[in-house]
Amino acid sequence: MSQTTEVNPDLVMERAKCNFNVLEVTHLIDGGEQNTLQRKKIENIALNDGAWKDPIGEEHMTPKEKYENSVRKTCIYGSIVKNELAELSGMESFGMNFLAVRRTADAFFKEVTPLLQQFGQFVPTILGQCTPEQLSCWLPKALGLKIIGTYAQTELGHGTFIRGLETTATYDPETEEFVLHSPTLSSYKWWAGGLGKTVNYCIVVAQLYTKGECHGTYPFMVPIRDEDTHMPLPGIKVGEIGPKMGYNTGDNGFLAFNNYRIPRENMLMKHAQVLKDGTYVKVARHGKLTYGTMVFVRVVLVSDAAFNLAKACTIAVRYSAIRRQSRPRPEEPEPQVLDYATQQHKLFIAIATAHAFQLCSVWLWDSYNVVLAQMKDGNTDTLTEFHALSSGMKAISTSDSAQLIEQCRHACGGHGYMISSGIPNLYNYVTATRTLEGDYTVLLLQTARFLVKAYEQAEAKKPLTPSVAYLAHAFSGRKTTWDSSPDGIIRSFQALAAGKIAACVRNIRKRMQAGLSQVDAWEMSTIQLVAAAEAHSRAVIADTYRREIVRLTANSSPNVKAVMEQLTILYLYYWALERTGDLLMYTSVSEKDLVDLQEAYEELLLKIRPNAVGLVDAFDLRDEILHSTLGSYDGRVYERLMEEALKSPLNKEPVNQAHFKYLKPLIQGKL
Numbered sequence: 302m303s304q305t306t307e308v309n310p311d312l313v314m315e316r317a318k319c320n321f322n323v324l325e326v327t328h329l330i331d332g333g334e335q336n337t338l339q340r341k342k343i344e345n346i347a348l349n350d351g352a353w354k355d356p357i358g359e360e361h362m363t364p365k366e367k368y369e370n371s372v373r374k375t376c377i378y379g380s381i382v383k384n385e386l387a388e389l390s391g392m393e394s395f396g397m398n399f400l401a402v403r404r405t406a407d408a409f410f411k412e413v414t415p416l417l418q419q420f421g422q423f424v425p426t427i428l429g430q431c432t433p434e435q436l437s438c439w440l441p442k443a444l445g446l447k448i449i450g451t452y453a454q455t456e457l458g459h460g461t462f463i464r465g466l467e468t469t470a471t472y473d474p475e476t477e478e479f480v481l482h483s484p485t486l487s488s489y490k491w492w493a494g495g496l497g498k499t500v501n502y503c504i505v506v507a508q509l510y511t512k513g514e515c516h517g518t519y520p521f522m523v524p525i526r527d528e529d530t531h532m533p534l535p536g537i538k539v540g541e542i543g544p545k546m547g548y549n550t551g552d553n554g555f556l557a558f559n560n561y562r563i564p565r566e567n568m569l570m571k572h573a574q575v576l577k578d579g580t581y582v583k584v585a586r587h588g589k590l591t592y593g594t595m596v597f598v599r600v601v602l603v604s605d606a607a608f609n610l611a612k613a614c615t616i617a618v619r620y621s622a623i624r625r626q627s628r629p630r631p632e633e634p635e636p637q638v639l640d641y642a643t644q645q646h647k648l649f650i651a652i653a654t655a656h657a658f659q660l661c662s663v664w665l666w667d668s669y670n671v672v673l674a675q676m677k678d679g680n681t682d683t684l685t686e687f688h689a690l691s692s693g694m695k696a697i698s699t700s701d702s703a704q705l706i707e708q709c710r711h712a713c714g715g716h717g718y719m720i721s722s723g724i725p726n727l728y729n730y731v732t733a734t735r736t737l738e739g740d741y742t743v744l745l746l747q748t749a750r751f752l753v754k755a756y757e758q759a760e761a762k763k764p765l766t767p768s769v770a771y772l773a774h775a776f777s778g779r780k781t782t783w784d785s786s787p788d789g790i791i792r793s794f795q796a797l798a799a800g801k802i803a804a805c806v807r808n809i810r811k812r813m814q815a816g817l818s819q820v821d822a823w824e825m826s827t828i829q830l831v832a833a834a835e836a837h838s839r840a841v842i843a844d845t846y847r848r849e850i851v852r853l854t855a856n857s858s859p860n861v862k863a864v865m866e867q868l869t870i871l872y873l874y875y876w877a878l879e880r881t882g883d884l885l886m887y888t889s890v891s892e893k894d895l896v897d898l899q900e901a902y903e904e905l906l907l908k909i910r911p912n913a914v915g916l917v918d919a920f921d922l923r924d925e926i927l928h929s930t931l932g933s934y935d936g937r938v939y940e941r942l943m944e945e946a947l948k949s950p951l952n953k954e955p956v957n958q959a960h961f962k963y964l965k966p967l968i969q970g971k972l
């Protein structure tokens with residue numbers, strides 16, 4: 302942890318007040334002491350020599366300078382963490398090295414590296430979609446950065462509806478090549494990260510045609526720029542898509558093909574093949590295995606949501622401890638804003654949620670590895686449930702994180718609006734993750750498809766998979782009895798998920814009986830289906846968070862156990878109070894129970910208050926990674942804000958020329 306000599310006295314006081322061992326909680330978050338040591342080792346290698354520093358503040362650079370600076374730092378960073386990046390050669394190894402690389406990358410890149418997609422999707426697609434021969438050809442090149450690539454699926458006209466993509470890959474048996482073509486403007490590839498200027502290869506998802514028949518979308522390895530001159534190859538039109546809310550150092554691009562030819566071997570053929578004579582051979586047992594990269598990234602994004610939220614609440618809690626405002630008791634000094642109950646209400650849920658998502662992401666990752674292992678043995682039975690689960694968790698974690706990061710900004714008042722606070726960049730990054738890799742609503746509707754089928758299974762008294770086992774109790778005809786214990790609240794969350802799913806099924810059936818088609822009846826019910834999938838995902842998250850904390854703190858010291866338990870209960874109370882209407886509908890909760898719950902919630906905030914700074918210190922986020930004037934370990938907020946203000950290019954001269962050119966003539970009435 303970075304420490305300077307002078308630490309703000311309020312933070313010194315807060316740290317003295319903390320009643321638990323901060324390092325013990327850090328180990329818990331990292332998944333053990335060895336992991337913490339390994340992470341710190343990589344952080345020291347990557348960060349200690351200051352290579353992440355910018356010549357001038359990135360926010361003062363032009364878009365072109367920003368991009369070039371980001372490429373410069375990518376090359377430095379890539380050479381520092383070369384060995385750790387090589388670890389990505391097995392998708393199962395999403396270990397501490399990967400997470401440490403993810404963390405330290407944020408010291409180098411306030412937005413993103415243009416090589417994010419190289420490791421976020423290009424390498425994972427090679428791993429998941431290639432035959433062994435293709436893997437041995439492309440993986441070493443990609444990992445060794447001999448080729449730089451991205452993943453171009455989305456088009457101007459379609460992102461969500463993959464089956465609607467228009468780019469075609471038509472097999473020509475005469476030359477044993479595929480001909481890639483963009484027949485319309487809406488078929489132009491759009492969005493792929495790094496495509497604008499950086500990459501020379503691209504995995505392109507296109508409609509496969511052979512022998513006059515379309516076989517759906519498949520990925521193709523496509524060289525797009527000359528490996529020597531980096532010029533776009535003939536038949537390729539490529540460029541950058543322009544300024545965005547965030548990701549501005551990521552050169553997202555567009556791409557179009559004019560009857561562009563690639564060898565037959567460049568179709569990624571793990572799940573289907575086109576033989577030399579053009580015969581199409583399907584290998585995969587499950588129709589959606591070509592969507593595998595998206596499933597992988599959705600799992601990664603849950604962990605990313607937790608990490609970014611931890612950053613935001615570290616900034617906001619430390620700042621709230623040094624910020625003093627208003628004088629409710631005239632005889633006393635102005636209180637730290639962290640002492641206001643409303644401030645605690647804004648922030649402590651953010652800490653608890655960061656823990657919840659972190660633990661869920663590890664659990665989801667372990668479940669994913671089980672699914673991958675089963676698929677290696679040819680068994681794809683659990684993929685459908687995992688797709689529903691990962692879709693729901695990705696949707697909720699990215700959406701909640703974005704909202705809570707914005708809440709952290711609110712908690713920092715005016716200074717939170719400064720780019721130098723670090724929060725705007727965090728928000729701009731995370732809010733995009735709600736959309737990319739599958740939009741929030743669209744993914745929850747995928748979860749809902751699974752839930753409706755699971756409900757029908759339960760109705761028919763057929764066996765249920767673990768994440769929906771609670772549906773077996775949905776047919777008792779009685780409201781679930783309210784019980785404010787943690788397990789009782791989780792049962793209530795499951796009851797309201799079950800109630801909402803049942804209501805959806807009833808509505809769909811009623812509408813179909815009234816004459817609507819299945820598609821129309823489903824469409825009319827989608828508002829409720831999204832709400833049901835949200836309720837289900839929240840029940841899974843709450844249950845996983847609680848179970849994992851109980852398991853992980855079994856041997857913890859009493860005070861660590863206590864504070865971890867308080868956060869878990871806070872999470873449950875918070876969401877119960879957010880959903881009082883639903884609880885009244887689906888459980889026996891009474892008005893008095895809800896009044897008691899609100900009171901218990903407020904008392905819990907008070908109990909957590911003395912440990913708040915200790916809790917965010919336990920995330921162990923180095924100042925270099927936080928990039929925040931408000932959130933540094935030493936709390937020298939005002940000095941840092943002033944230092945940053947003085948870096949503004951407008952402060953380079955006492956009077957700006959605009960005064961003489963425009964204002965003075967206006968003042969003098971000469972305009």
Ligand SMILES: CCCCCCCCCCCCCCCCC/C=C/C(=O)SCCNC(=O)CCNC(=O)[C@H](O)C(C)(C)COP(=O)(O)OP(=O)(O)OC[C@H]1O[C@@H](n2cnc3c(N)ncnc32)[C@H](O)[C@@H]1OP(=O)(O)O
Nearest residue numbers: 379416420421460461462463589592595688737738739750
């Ligand atoms: C030196 C530098 C170092 C730097 C290091 C940095 C470290 C790296 C860190 C990594 C961080 C990662 C960040 C990554 C950034 C990502 C950027 C963004 C990328 C993208 O956005 S790529 C494009 C993503 N696009 C999407 O996600 C599209 C969303 N749409 C879909 O997924 C689908 O079209 C659909 C699911 C919405 C519908 O598909 P479709 O119409 O074909 O299917 P149906 O609705 O008809 O359903 C049919 C049945 O198929 C099942 N199904 C659907 N999908 C799947 C799936 N994926 N797996 C399994 N089953 C699936 C449905 O459930 C249906 O089943 P049923 O039984 O018939 O009901």
Ligand SMILES: Cc1cc2nc3c(=O)[nH]c(=O)nc-3n(C[C@H](O)[C@H](O)[C@H](O)COP(=O)(O)OP(=O)(O)OC[C@H]3O[C@@H](n4cnc5c(N)ncnc54)[C@H](O)[C@@H]3O)c2cc1C
Nearest residue numbers: 452453454455459460461492493494733736737738739742
């Ligand atoms: C920063 C960023 C980086 C990206 N990087 C990449 C990349 O590297 N490679 C790549 O291929 N793509 C990338 N994308 C694209 C991304 O995957 C898509 O934008 C995303 O999947 C959403 O699809 P869309 O844009 O078509 O939205 P749309 O589907 O057009 O969504 C518009 C609205 O319609 C709603 N909607 C759509 N379909 C339905 C439905 N069936 N039912 C109900 N509502 C619906 C949505 O909920 C949304 O409210 C990136 C996007 C962003 C923002």
